[in-house]
Amino acid sequence: xxxxxxxxxxxxxxxxxxxxxxxxxxxxxxxxxxxxxxxxxxxxxxxxxxxxxxxxxxxxxxxxxxxxxxxxxxxxxxxxxxxxxxxxxxxxxxxxxxxxxxxxxxxxxxxxxxxxxxxxxxxxxxxxxxxxxxxxxxxxxxxxxxxxxxxxxxxxxxxxxxxxxxxxxxxxxxxxxxxxxxxxxxxxxxxxxxxxxxxxxxxxxxxxxxxxxxxxxxxxxxxxxxxxxxxxxxxxxxxxxxxxxxxxxxxxxxxxxxxxxxxxxxxxxxxxxxxxxxxxxxxxxxxxxxxxxxxxxxxxxxxxxxxxxxxxxxxxxxxxxxxxxxxxxxxxxxxxxxxxxxxxxxxxxxxxxxxxxxxxxxxxxxxxxxxxxxxx
Amino acid sequence: xxxxxxxxxxxxxxxxxxxxxxxxxxxxxxxxxxxxxxxxxxxxxxxxxxxxxxxxxxxxxxxxxxxxxxxxxxxxxxxxxxxxxxxxxxxxxxxxxxxxxxxxxxxxxxxxxxxxxxxxxxxxxxxxxxxxxxxxxxxxxxxxxxxxxxxxxxxxxxxxxxxxxxxxxxxxxxxxxxxxxxxxxxxxxxxxxxxxxxxxxxxxxxxxxxxxxxxxxxxxxxxxxxxxxxxxxxxxxxxxxxxxxxxxxxxxxxxxxxxxxxxxxxxxxxxxxxxxxxxxxxxxxxxxxxxxxxxxxxxxxxxxxxxxxxxxxxxxxxxxxxxxxxxxxxxxxxxxxxxxxxxxxxxxxxxxxxxxxxxxxxxxxxxxxxxxxxxx
Numbered sequence: 001x002x003x004x005x006x007x008x009x010x011x012x013x014x015x016x017x018x019x020x021x022x023x024x025x026x027x028x029x030x031x032x033x034x035x036x037x038x039x040x041x042x043x044x045x046x047x048x049x050x051x052x053x054x055x056x057x058x059x060x061x062x063x064x065x066x067x068x069x070x071x072x073x074x075x076x077x078x079x080x081x082x083x084x085x086x087x088x089x090x091x092x093x094x095x096x097x098x099x100x101x102x103x104x105x106x107x108x109x110x111x112x113x114x115x116x117x118x119x120x121x122x123x124x125x126x127x128x129x130x131x132x133x134x135x136x137x138x139x140x141x142x143x144x145x146x147x148x149x150x151x152x153x154x155x156x157x158x159x160x161x162x163x164x165x166x167x168x169x170x171x172x173x174x175x176x177x178x179x180x181x182x183x184x185x186x187x188x189x190x191x192x193x194x195x196x197x198x199x200x201x202x203x204x205x206x207x208x209x210x211x212x213x214x215x216x217x218x219x220x221x222x223x224x225x226x227x228x229x230x231x232x233x234x235x236x237x238x239x240x241x242x243x244x245x246x247x248x249x250x251x252x253x254x255x256x257x258x259x260x261x262x263x264x265x266x267x268x269x270x271x272x273x274x275x276x277x278x279x280x281x282x283x284x285x286x287x288x289x290x291x292x293x294x295x296x297x298x299x300x301x302x303x304x305x306x307x308x309x310x311x312x313x314x315x316x317x318x319x320x321x322x323x324x325x326x327x328x329x330x331x332x333x334x335x336x337x338x339x340x341x342x343x344x345x346x347x348x349x350x351x352x353x354x355x356x357x358x359x360x361x362x363x364x365x366x367x368x369x370x371x372x373x374x375x376x
Numbered sequence: 377x378x379x380x381x382x383x384x385x386x387x388x389x390x391x392x393x394x395x396x397x398x399x400x401x402x403x404x405x406x407x408x409x410x411x412x413x414x415x416x417x418x419x420x421x422x423x424x425x426x427x428x429x430x431x432x433x434x435x436x437x438x439x440x441x442x443x444x445x446x447x448x449x450x451x452x453x454x455x456x457x458x459x460x461x462x463x464x465x466x467x468x469x470x471x472x473x474x475x476x477x478x479x480x481x482x483x484x485x486x487x488x489x490x491x492x493x494x495x496x497x498x499x500x501x502x503x504x505x506x507x508x509x510x511x512x513x514x515x516x517x518x519x520x521x522x523x524x525x526x527x528x529x530x531x532x533x534x535x536x537x538x539x540x541x542x543x544x545x546x547x548x549x550x551x552x553x554x555x556x557x558x559x560x561x562x563x564x565x566x567x568x569x570x571x572x573x574x575x576x577x578x579x580x581x582x583x584x585x586x587x588x589x590x591x592x593x594x595x596x597x598x599x600x601x602x603x604x605x606x607x608x609x610x611x612x613x614x615x616x617x618x619x620x621x622x623x624x625x626x627x628x629x630x631x632x633x634x635x636x637x638x639x640x641x642x643x644x645x646x647x648x649x650x651x652x653x654x655x656x657x658x659x660x661x662x663x664x665x666x667x668x669x670x671x672x673x674x675x676x677x678x679x680x681x682x683x684x685x686x687x688x689x690x691x692x693x694x695x696x697x698x699x700x701x702x703x704x705x706x707x708x709x710x711x712x713x714x715x716x717x718x719x720x721x722x723x724x725x726x727x728x729x730x731x732x733x734x735x736x737x738x739x740x741x742x743x744x745x746x747x748x749x750x751x752x
Contacts, residue, residue, distance in 0.1 A: 146638065231628065235635055235637070244627075252607065252627055260639065262612075273663070280663055284656040284660040286653065287647050290649070291643050
């Protein structure tokens with residue numbers, strides 16, 4: 001297997017362990033909770049090191065216990081949840097978010113994690129890291145609890161852009177496939193295109209066009225195209241990667257979260273009604289906890305921005321320490337797998353293919369490596 | 377309160393009890409299950425009578441126990457799930473679906489229920505009942521389990537049309553409001569427009585336009601417009617009516633169903649792991665059953681077609697007897713409330729308003745009656 005890092009200029013050779021960049025500010029619960037999550041992550045990954053961005057006076061006392069593994073990078077300002085992306089792009093140079101992204105841009109870190117404002121994070125990431133050549137619309141990919149052997153499906157786009165044309169959807173299929181390989185270890189991902197029916201004549205024109213293009217891309221991309229899938233298939237074992245536009249994907253993601261919240265609320269109510277139910281609830285606690293752990297959204301916290309020169313992970317704004325640790329864990333996994341480089345290579349090969357260039361060395365087929373890299 | 381029937385030509389005065397029209401064919405489980413559901417419904421509504429459409433030789437023995445309350449209307453053919461709507465419109469005259477719809481068209485029944493092919497049912501309903509003047513795109517409304525006092529929200533469109541422009545969305549708001557009043561008894565429904573964020577500058581242009589139009593329509597329509605809502609709000613207590621296009625609504629509906637299926641599967645697995653969990657599961661059974669009853673999709677079976685001259689209810693194709701009985705119960709409720717007439721009056725008043733005609737008699741404000749009619 002070739003060194004995946006060789007195909008991307010943003011990831012220099014790593015000395016001892018991976019370096020991640022973490023935006024300490026912008027989360028709903030403040031830097032203390034972010035640092036608490038950081039501590040949990042460091043406990044699990046003894047070789048990892050982190051650059052923590054934010055106001056030095058606030059952060060330095062918090063990170064004292066971590067010694068040399070955490071370096072504070074001073075950034076006096078922070079991006080608020082209500083800030084407009086355009087404002088942040090103009091005036092955000094001194095924010096922790098800008099600084100955290102620049103650490104990846106400058107090759108000091110292999111991935112960046114932020115709990116901040118999604119729109120601003122995407123805008124700054126596009127500004128500072130730039131899109132991979134050939135990508136028109138970057139996407140946000142999320143992991144979705146499912147009945148798959150890996151326990152998760154990948155869905156994209158879940159909100160980077162409210163539109164996607166057929167060409168964007170094909171690139172989403174390719175990028176999502178790479179993510180499923182590196183993030184979940186699925187060798188030959190099954191890709192489905194989200195629609196309102198599984199018949200080929202259904203849906204909007206761009207979906208029919210994308211159906212044809214993704215079908216054509218499947219053999220070379222080493223994935224299986226299962227065709228149109230419906231909302232009910234998202235958490236199923238029919239697909240590994242669900243491709244859709246950012247409007248539909250965002251509504252679906254939040255609807256799924258809302259449904260899970262409704263169900264857990266009603267379940268709690270059912271077990272709180274009367275003394276017998278409460279006793280049954282106590283006895284059922286271990287089963288319910290196991291169940292809760294399986295669908296706990298904090299454990300799959302982290303939307304990955306795909307299509308940029310560098311790995312950017314958006315943690316939920318309201319993430320607690322468990323959520324922040326999960327997002328850092330995902331960043332570590334993708335950083336170790338040389339994800340950004342593999343993704344860029346995959347997109348480059350697809351763009352070359354679209355230009356009818358036949359690559360003589362067959363290098364495209366191993367661009368994102370069906371096997372997980374050995375160091376994982 | 378004025379007689380709502382006076383505003384619609386499709387509902388003649390009723391002699392003794394309501395008459396419903398039921399398509400016996402087209403469900404996945406065959407006419408036996410449909411008739412079983414019919415039996416349960418008749419047990420709950422001792423005054424109701426039903427016209428049952430399908431092959432006489434098959435149906436007559438099945439309905440013998442119901443005596444004169446059920447009259448079989450012979451229709452030799454039936455619509456298959458795989459039939460294309462255009463084919464059914466051309467060649468479907470002898471189908472049970474066509475016959476069942478015509479009973480409403482001819483004023484013999486106050487509402488029609490079918491478990492068959494959704495596309496064909498919508499196409500035939502539009503062909504035979506015609507759209508209400510002023511409605512460009514009819515919609516399908518569903519009930520969604522929620523944390524509301526009524527236990528349900530209304531969402532539309534969930535799949536009649538994959539597109540909706542701003543004018544369609546305003547009519548969806550008005551029709552959904554009427555449905556929430558008559559179907560759920562909500563006096564002053566809260567209406568939300570589904571989007572990917574709650575800020576007014578977000579989303580596609582037709583959503584921004586619709587936001588403005590629905591806001592303008594709210595005072596006259598006697599509903600509260602809460603603005604943009606997100607997927608997570610669909611099962612919440614923030615809204616009673618969620619307005620969206622049929623593509624997004626269908627994906628959201630099926631995503632919600634899929635999430636509920638995933639959770640119940642995992643919950644069952646959690647309680648099946650080891651003897652202690654199984655015992656806890658047995659003890660928790662009453663609580664779990666109560667919970668299951670609350671979110672049981674069969675109890676809210678029935679998508680209502682809105683925007684036609686007559687009430688059409690689409691039962692799930694895979695509905696069992698409980699589901700069929702629930703769909704008939706909904707048809708009975710809406711038929712008793714004079715729903716079709718109220719809806720037509722509401723749309724007519726909105727169309728008149730759009731033409732800047734001021735209605736002198738103030739009749740628009742009571743078009744769909746904030747109070748439930750006395751005969752309910």
